[in-house]
Amino acid sequence: NxxxxxxxxxxxxxxGQSMTLQCAQDMNHNYMYWYRQDPGMGLxxxxxxxxxxxxxxxxxxxxxxxxxxxxxxxxxxLELAAPSQTSVYFCxxxxxETQYFGPGTRLLVL
Amino acid sequence: KQEVTQIPxxxxxxxxxxxxxxxxxxxxxxxxxxxxRQDPGKGLTxxxxxxxxxxEQTSGRLNASLDKSSGRSTLYIAASQPGDSATYLCAGRNxxQNFVFGPGTRLSVLP
Numbered sequence: 001n002x003x004x005x006x007x008x009x010x011x012x013x014x015x016g017q018s019m020t021l022q023c024a025q026d027m028n029h030n031y032m033y034w035y036r037q038d039p040g041m042g043l044x045x046x047x048x049x050x051x052x053x054x055x056x057x058x059x060x061x062x063x064x065x066x067x068x069x070x071x072x073x074x075x076x077x078l079e080l081a082a083p084s085q086t087s088v089y090f091c092x093x094x095x096x097e098t099q100y101f102g103p104g105t106r107l108l109v110l
Numbered sequence: 111k112q113e114v115t116q117i118p119x120x121x122x123x124x125x126x127x128x129x130x131x132x133x134x135x136x137x138x139x140x141x142x143x144x145x146x147r148q149d150p151g152k153g154l155t156x157x158x159x160x161x162x163x164x165x166e167q168t169s170g171r172l173n174a175s176l177d178k179s180s181g182r183s184t185l186y187i188a189a190s191q192p193g194d195s196a197t198y199l200c201a202g203r204n205x206x207q208n209f210v211f212g213p214g215t216r217l218s219v220l221p
Contacts, residue, residue: 004153033208033209035211040119040213041213042114042199042201042210042211042212042213042214043154043199043201043211044211045208045209048208058208090153090154092154097142097144097159097161097203098144098156098159099144099146099154099156099201099209100156101146101153101154101155102153103152103153104151104152104153
């Protein structure tokens with residue numbers, strides 16, 4: 001199993017640009033999460049999904065959107081990038097309360 | 111709302127020493143607590159998960175405890191090694207709610 005995969009690993013965006021962060025898992029987990037991690041801070045929940053077709057906002061959803069058309073994929077969309085969205089983004093899935101994380105996407109907005 | 115803190119933010123110890131990392135939470139109705147390891151530039155790796163009905167969990171040189179009444183969890187690392195150097199994060203979850211993460215403790219084990 002590849003586990004949780006994320007692409008790209010690193011991206012530089014200009015203010016106002018849009019992009020999609022990809023996340024996929026091959027473990028057939030229903031629950032998936034998107035977090036952001038800022039330097040010296042814990043992870044903040046952006047959006048989560050309890051299964052295909054079902055998504056909900058987390059603690060910091062503004063400026064982001066998600067979709068969940070399949071169990072495997074959970075992409076995160078940034079519509080109008082802002083410097084405040086410079087961060088490291090982690091996708092995770094859960095099985096029996098244990099979280100499995102992807103390697104992260106480092107995003108720089110200039 | 112559950113809040114999770116970890117003190118100290120950073121810790122350096124000589125190789126071979128036993129050490130304890132601390133995690134504090136505000137809501138004693140915690141459902142479970144998970145400890146993670148994060149290496150620089152990498153994702154998080156789950157180390158131990160403690161359910162609210164348990165008091166501790168062990169894996170190799172690691173032992174995690176949970177005391178709901180005091181709002182504390184500790185991660186004990188025995189006979190530390192340079193390879194243990196990483197950031198350790200804890201995350202608590204109340205029933206029906208999402209995980210809340212602490213900011214982490216950055217551990218350096220010196221040869």
